[in-house]
Amino acid sequence: MKINSHNEWDKLKEVIVGNGESQAALIFPKDRKYSEDEMKNIIGLAKEAYPQKLTDEINEDLEELCNVLREFGCKVLRPNNEDINKMFSTPNFTAIGNNLFNMRDLHLVVGNTVIESPSPSMHRYFEPTGLNDIWYDYFKSGFQWIGAPKSRLVGDYRIPFFEGGIRYSRLTEDEILFDAAAVLRMGRDLLYLVSSTGNYLGAKWLSSILGEEYRVHTTEGIYRSSHIDSTAIALRPGLILLNQYRVDEKNCPQVLRQWDTTYFNDVAPFPSETLEFQEKVRSRIAKELKNRYGVDTNIWDTASEWMGMNIFSLDPETVIADKRQTALIKVLEKYKLTVIPVSVRHSYLMGGLHCNMLDTVRESKLESYFD
Numbered sequence: 001m002k003i004n005s006h007n008e009w010d011k012l013k014e015v016i017v018g019n020g021e022s023q024a025a026l027i028f029p030k031d032r033k034y035s036e037d038e039m040k041n042i043i044g045l046a047k048e049a050y051p052q053k054l055t056d057e058i059n060e061d062l063e064e065l066c067n068v069l070r071e072f073g074c075k076v077l078r079p080n081n082e083d084i085n086k087m088f089s090t091p092n093f094t095a096i097g098n099n100l101f102n103m104r105d106l107h108l109v110v111g112n113t114v115i116e117s118p119s120p121s122m123h124r125y126f127e128p129t130g131l132n133d134i135w136y137d138y139f140k141s142g143f144q145w146i147g148a149p150k151s152r153l154v155g156d157y158r159i160p161f162f163e164g165g166i167r168y169s170r171l172t173e174d175e176i177l178f179d180a181a182a183v184l185r186m187g188r189d190l191l192y193l194v195s196s197t198g199n200y201l202g203a204k205w206l207s208s209i210l211g212e213e214y215r216v217h218t219t220e221g222i223y224r225s226s227h228i229d230s231t232a233i234a235l236r237p238g239l240i241l242l243n244q245y246r247v248d249e250k251n252c253p254q255v256l257r258q259w260d261t262t263y264f265n266d267v268a269p270f271p272s273e274t275l276e277f278q279e280k281v282r283s284r285i286a287k288e289l290k291n292r293y294g295v296d297t298n299i300w301d302t303a304s305e306w307m308g309m310n311i312f313s314l315d316p317e318t319v320i321a322d323k324r325q326t327a328l329i330k331v332l333e334k335y336k337l338t339v340i341p342v343s344v345r346h347s348y349l350m351g352g353l354h355c356n357m358l359d360t361v362r363e364s365k366l367e368s369y370f371d
Helices: 036-048 052-071 127-139 200-210 254-258 272-293 305-309 326-334
Strands: 012-017 026-028 075-077 087-089 094-096 107-110 113-116 144-147 158-163 166-171 183-186 189-193 215-219 232-236 239-243 260-264 312-315 318-322 338-342 357-362
Touching: 012 052, 012 312, 036 272, 052 075, 052 338, 107 183, 107 357, 113 127, 113 200, 127 144, 183 232, 189 200, 189 254, 200 215, 239 305, 260 326, 318 326, 326 338
Parallel strands: 012 075, 113 144, 189 215, 239 260, 318 338
Antiparallel strands: 012 357, 026 094, 087 094, 107 113, 158 166, 183 189, 232 239, 312 318
16 A cells, blocks of 8 residues: 555554564763673663563563554554664764664654654664665555654753753754654644754754645644653544643643643553662663763653553544553543553553554545644
8 A cells, every 4th residue: 555644543554563672772972982891781781671571561562452453454564673772873973772662753654755753862863764674665656755854963952951840851953853753643734842852943844845735833832851642642633632731721732722622631650560660770770871881871761651641543433542541541432432442561661552653554635624
């Protein structure tokens, strides 16, 4: 089939689901050299952050998810993670990647176009190549394949700030920087979250690429940290699910005010074992990597509890959700949605359902849902 996906809800036909094999991402200081023994210790620590039991459980949940998708009639594609944990260098930094779990993060599908986004995360610089086999296969039928300008990621391109006692960062406007998961697709209208994973220059570039047929709306006040899909979920035309902890009637993006909004505030808490593993294992590893070896990593923190809101639509009447989120499931069912509950034991360490899947083909056509 040809790539074709204009929104978040039309009937799904083909989808890419990520892989669970992982290790901590590593970003090395530019001028420091490491001995063979030091590198062995560093890689060992990176792998310790993702023990085999964790990886096995992640992959078990992914297989359950893939079976649900296939039973729905979807073709399931998987990335090639052969090179993800190999060291690479650019003229400006050296790093090792993390995993190929979150398929949506760096690829934006808009109709018959796939846009590879320029992530502000150094360790993700070459991550998109893990999907190249899939894109080349799709390319036989034809689609527009666009890569954003490669960023240098030099200097202080992240500026830290505190809000409500929480440390965030914002991106400078020196380079085009954004993750594809900062974008919510609603036909001709796309909502772009300006945050630590997307700057205004990225929105301007995206608008220039898509042209006058699309409207890119920016919003900054609803979430300071990362991607939009733990804050706003488009369920079907006219219905939007919003994170009440972050969004209210005052800061709700103007484009969404034309739709019925349901504000959700009862997300299930972190599993206690996740917090214990983070505190006793991953935080210790992150500190040792930094203090002993000067190496930065991505395992300092877990995702927020709102990752539980990260659901995925199979069609306008059917969604997949984390089975732990019983309150959310009741809200969705109130709107006559059929909910398929699945196990997502480690979303707080890895990413949620919407993050993990990239819909490449839906029974979809380009429409305008707003005035």
